[in-house]
Amino acid sequence: MILSDSTTVLNAGLPSITEAVPRARVLQLNWRPPAFGDPAAARLMASLQTPAVEAANREAIAAVHAVRPKLVDVRPAREAIGFLASGRRLLHAGPPIAIEDMADPVRGALIGACLLEGWAATPEAAAQLLDSGAVEVAPCHHHHAVGPMAGVVAPSMPVVVVTDPEHTGTRCAYATLNEGLGKALRFGAYDADVLARLRWMGGTLGPVLSEVLHQAGPIDLTALIAQGLTMGDEGHNRVVATTSLLARRLAPVLAGLGARGVEVMRFLADNDHFALNISMASAKLAVDTAAGWPGSTLVTAMARNGVEFGLRVAATEDRWFTAPVGPADGLFFPGYGPADANPDLGESAITETLGIGGFAMAAAPAITRFVGGTPADALANSIEMARITVSRHPVYQLPALGFVGSPSGIDVLKVLDTGILPLINTGIAHKKAGVGQIGAGVVRAPQEVFLKAIGPLAGAIGGTVDDAGGGGTLP
Amino acid sequence: MSQNPAGDQPPLHVETYPHLYRDSVALMALAAGLEKLDGVAKAGAVMATPANLGILARSDMLPPDLDPAPDDLLVAVRAEGPEALAAALEQARHELLDAAPASGGPGGPAEQPPRTVAEGIAACPEDAPAGLVAVSVPGTYAAVVAQQALASGQHVFCFSDNVTLEDEVALKARAAAAGLLFMGPDCGTAQLDGVRLGFTNAVRPGPAGIVAAAGTGAQELACLIDRAGGGVSHIIGVGGRDLSDAVGGRMTLQAVDRLAADPATGVIAVVSKPPAPAVAQRLMERLAAVREQSGKPVVACLLGVDDAGGSPSVVVRDTLEGGAEAVVAALGLTLPDDELAAPRPAVPGGVLGLYTGGTLAAEAKLLLGRAGVPHEVLDLGDDQYTQGRPHPMIDPELRAEWVARAGERPDLGVILVDVVLGAGSAADPAGPLADAIAAATRAARAAGRDLRTVATVVGADADPQDPAGQIARLKAASAAVTRRNAAAVRAAIALVGGPR
Structure with a gap:
């Protein structure tokens, strides 16, 4: 038989x-043809579809899930991030990019940062300073940091310090504090209001939060975000529940701090997105555990600098695979349209990299309206993302799907095999620095980055799996 | 209230819905819908919070004299003309007030059917796990899909062609190492424990196990065995290149071993074009060993190989007919009488074979050549004739055109055709063919010539096309019809005056 x-x-x-x-x-x-119709990439993909790679991915994502990020402190970036400790240095979003090639909102944010740091007295002087090469820039991801939109981090900005000594040792993850909607540095705005708010954040918000955390912290962010997911958040575009939970947690201590505490409470009350940056740092701490994992094809970073989309994969560690990025297809605030939109921007896709945000749409049906969808579409999105992930998050659950874990751990091989690209929830920045957010939507990561990654992945992994017996046999 | 345009923008109109709340996402969707309407230049829908009023003001969508409360809902529209404006406001009103509160249908998410081999395996029920992957994707990707299937422990039926020789060797090596079958590439026919893949006939189950490099060869063999009262245990396709030097008969040898060990198989037949000499020797040695160890009769049906080339224990036959005779003899059966009466006198001219089955064409060519009559045999399933059209077993029109044109050729006395029935084949292959035969016969007669047609119908009585009906259709078009290719060829030879 x-x-x-x-x-x-x-x-x-x-x-x-x-x-x-x-x-x-x-x-x-x-x-349908795998690897987006690229036969050579399809063969490389098939050559890596081995028990050894599957095992490496399982182990890597288990290590990621074991991390339980804690919010332990808020410190000035120069104290937390070694790169910013001295000199004229700034971090920005996305894969590496030269200052002269940067998108206008990122450039605007760098100008604002120079003004904030006192390196220049006027925007024109700041622009000259940047063009002269006197300011060294680097991607946030190169320094365990993540930033939304322009993602600019300057030495004086307070950053959240997220860590889990038990699982990540001395490794931490960092993110700036969210400024709120409207005109903000992360959209490239640097007028007096923006700078005044940043100074207040550096002088009051950061120190107060640090003080509060020393009394009320550390805060278990996994538990906090998980609770937010059961209250309609997806941990990226919709973090209003998580923000509220955090504010509630801090409120008793803030209330004891007098006027400074009230100011901070008011700021938290007015900013639905405050928890976004914290969710990002939390995801960054966990996902970085897989960076450099031998034999693993898991995605460890997806980030946009407003010109290019960048992808990092575990086995190829620090290497970026980049492709030009287009504007998000979303809904626009009154008076704005796709022609006004800057190409997709920011590092908040670290949430999707972990498996929330667009992957946890089922938890946040309201978010689907950004693409004219329905609650059924929200469920479909989370179900679809499970087709390109290797695991489910053990804590982040999707109530509407029977409390199944959110799909977690994007596998480059599965993306190529299914042709399903990761969904990323995103805000849309105006292409002119300083105008701010003009819409929001859902984007898909560009297929080119996955196609670019497969060759180097095969190079990095191929030699190690053939001997294991599961390797590809196609010549 | 309305306001005159600033610059060359159409006039702005803002409608206020007091104390109505909708979330900003719903409102953005509403505004986007309005902007899609003809004549609407710009639209905005917001809750009248200070921040949102600021947004409206910056985009020049806020009249200066408006003073709404923060819990009012505003719909701002710039439209060309009153009709466009009215349509936009009506749509907004409908969506805000008439339509059900913002929410999608109550139904669950749309189904996402499995796309990949891995997804397919995962989607199978626990009590009916996947065991075989049939691959008929474009050749460029066939090796990838086959590799995925083999890596997942699946047998592969590879209908796709354009798989490189290197890939074929690699895939067959991998399959052999895993104890799996890789049937193909370009494998048209397989039957495993009653699971029929590709072009197959509804033959009854029985003891004959067939290893086939040839699709229609296996079909002819299986149908003749069926009509003799026998039955088929398995047909394992191996692809046309398996017995080449490069592939070395890997899958043929593995398939023979499987049939030797298979309790349902009582007699083993291998159908192929002549193997490469080195491979032929290996094959004959293996067949002899199988015969000895299993005790099962073994028939090697190798088209065009001299019958005398066999060993004492292995029966070698050089035609499909000879192979079928040997198999049914091993089962204690005989083939039915398929001979056609030979009309006299002979018709002048030669034989044109217009075949849809490649192995049937090969057998015809062999027999016609041996008879020494003028002949030409075309395998119309070959790429050079299909040229992007469907295979003539699937779409009978291509061959019908050839038959119709043959009516104009003065050098022809006989058209020789096959009709292959069964799964995969056209629903009514005889229909267009019969029309073409009638037309060709008429055309020849009009030119004062006598053009005859002989047809062989390959099929089992249980095939969905109804062999009896197909035969009747061909006979009505004046074709002589038999159900054995060799018998049809013999009749054609006799018709043109050749030796029988």
Whole structure:
């Protein structure tokens, strides 16, 4: 006997091939060319679809899930991030990019940062300073930091310090404090109001939060965000529940701090997105655990600098795979449209990299309206993302899908095999520095970055798995 | 209230809904919908919070004299003309007040059918796990899908062609190492424990196990065995290149071993074009060993190989007919009488074979050549004839055109055709063919010539096309019809005056 009476036949291709097989025994695949129709990439993909790579991915994501990030402090960036400790240095979002190639909002944010740091007295002087090469810039991701939109971090800005000594040792993750909606540095605005708010954040908000955390902290961010997910957040575009939970947690201590405490409470009350940056740092701390994991094809970073989308994968560690990025297809605030939009920007996709945000849409049906969707679409999004991930988050659960874990751990191989690209919830920045957010939407990571990654991944992994017996045999 | 345009913008109109709340996402969707309407230049829908009023003001969508409360809802529209404005405001009103509160349908998410081999395997029920993947995707990707299937422990039926020789060797090596079958590439026919894949016939189950490099060869063999009262345990396709030097008969040898060990198989037949000499020797040695160890009769049906080349224990036959005779003899059966009466006198001219089945064409060519009659045999399933059209077993029109054109050729006495029935084949292959035969016959007669047609119908009585009906259709078009290719060829030879 070759096939048992109960064997199912999978059919990839013409339905007529299996027309003589009883229908109940045939599963017709909705097959389409893998690797977005790139045959060479498809072969490399198949060569890495081995038990060894599967095992490496399972181990890597388990290590990521074991991390329980805690919010322990808020410190000036120069004290927390070594790169910013001295000199004229700034961090920015996304893969590396030269200052002269930067998108206008990022450039605006750098100008604002120079003004904030007192390196220049006027925007024109700041621009000259940047163009002269006197300011050294680096991507946030190179320094365990993440930033939304322009992602600019300056030495005097307070950053959240997130860590989990038990699992990450001395490694921490950092993010700036969210400024709120409207005109903000992260959209490239640097007028007097923006700078005044940043100074208040540096002088009051940061120190007060640090003081509060020393009394009320550390705060278990996994538990906080998980609770937010059960209250309609997805941990990225919608963090109003998590923000509220955090504010409630801090309120008793803030209330004891007098006027300074009230100011901070008011700031938290007015800013629905305050928890976004904290969610990002939390995700960054966890995902970085997989960076450099031998033999693993898990995505460890997705970030945009307003010109390019960058992808990092575990086995290729620090290497960026980049492709030009387009504007988000979303809904726009009154008076604005796609022509006003800057190409997609920011590092908040670290949340999707972990498996919340666009991957946890089922928890936040309201977010689907950004693409004119329905609650059913929200469920479909989370179900679809499970097709390109290797695991489910053990704590971040999706109530509407029977409390199943949010799909977690994007596998480059699964993206190429299914042709399903990661969904990323995003805000849309105006292409002119300083105008601010003009809409929001959902984007898909560009396929090019996954196609670019597969060759180097095969190079990095191939030699190590062939001997394990599971390696590809296609020449 | 309305306001005159600033610059060349259409006039702005703002409608206020007091104390109505909708979330900003719903309102953005509403505004986007309004902007899609003809004549609407700009639209905005917001809760009248100070921040939102600021946004409206910056985009020049806020009239200066408006003073709403923060819990009012504003719909601002710049439209060309009163009709466009009215339509936009009506749509906004409908969405805000008439339509159900912002929410999608109550139904669950749309189904996401599995796309990949891995997803397919995961989607199979626990009590009916996947065991075989049929691959008919474009050749460029066939090796990838086949590799994924083999890596997941699946047998592969690879209908796709354009798989490179290197890939074929690699995939077959991998399959052999895992004890799996890789049937193909370019494998048209397989039947495993009653699971029929590709072009197959509804033959009854029985003891004959067939290893086939040739699709229609296996079909002819299986149908003849069926009509003799026998039955088929498995047909394992191996692809046309398996017995080449490069592939070395890997899958043929593995398939033979499987049939030797298979309790349902009582006699083993291998159908192929002549193997490469080195491979032929290896094959014959293995077949002899199988015969000795399993005690099962073994028939090697190698088209065009001299019958005398066999060993004492292995029966070698050089035609499909000879192979079928040997198999049914091993089962204690005989083939039915398929001979056609030979009309006299002979018709002048040669034989044109217009075949849809490649192995049937090969057998015809062999027999016609041996008879020494003028002949030409075309395998119309070959790429050079299909040229992007469907295979003539699937779409009979291509061959019908050839038959119709043959009516104009004065050098022809006989058209020889095959009709292959069964799964995969056209629903009514005889229909267009019969029309073409009638047309060709008429055309020849009009030119004062006698053009005959002989047809072979390959099929089992249980095939969905109804062999009896197909035969009747061809006979009505004046074709002589038999159900054995060799018998049809013999009749054609006799018709043109050749030796029988």
